[in-house]
Amino acid sequence: MDQSTRPTSDGADGATGGRPRGTPRRRLAAVAALAVVPWTVIRIHGELTLVFPWGFLNTNPVELIDTYTLLVVAGGGLPRNPELLPLSILFYAVALGSAAAALVDREDPRLTAGLLVLAGVAHLGVAHAFSHRLNYTPIPFGALLMPAVAWWYYWPSLRALLLAPVPE
Structure with missing residues (x-):
């Protein structure tokens, strides 16, 4: 077996189909942990507002304001591009469901990884929208952690998806 066809130690030679790292339970725990980490920390005049997927x-x-009340009942206080917050939550919720499906061997790791990256990118837009307000300093904590989790656990799957040969 020559050097070019020898499988690598991480199984990223394409023959493995880009299997994700870790056990399904560990991947699910990592994705679920993103729900309890603030996605954005907003500093306003020395005080903090923590943005979670389930509320502020x-x-x-x-004071805790749940996301439903903030989006539907109150109808205010959202940054520019208010659709980015529910969109990032939706991407995350579907990624969480996909990671949970791994427990019964039904996960498509490329879908989970892609949705985590999309959730992070969408939430970066939320943090950026808050930065346009005077004296608001957003720190996109979870928005950076979501792609990091996708990279750590799902990089072989993402690489297989992104670098897959295109059929002619």
Whole structure:
């Protein structure tokens, strides 16, 4: 077997189909953990607002506003491009469902990885939209963690998807 066809130690030679790293439970735990990490931390005049997929947590006064109330009932307080917040949540929720499907061997890791990257990119737009407000400093914590989780656990699958030969 010559050097060009020898499988690599990480199984990324294409013959493995780009299997993701870790066990399905570990991948699901990593994706689920993104729900409890603030996706964006917004500093406003020395106070913090934490943006989670399930709501906003203000520190002064301590107040939790769930996402449904913020988007539907209140109808305000959202940055420019307000559709990016529910879009990033939707991408994340489908990625979480896809990662959960791995427990019964039904996950397409390329879908999970792609959705995590899309959720992160969409939420970067949310953080950027907050940056246009005076004295708002957004730090896109989770928006950077989502592509990091996709890279760590699903890079072989992403590489197989992105670098797959195009049929002629």
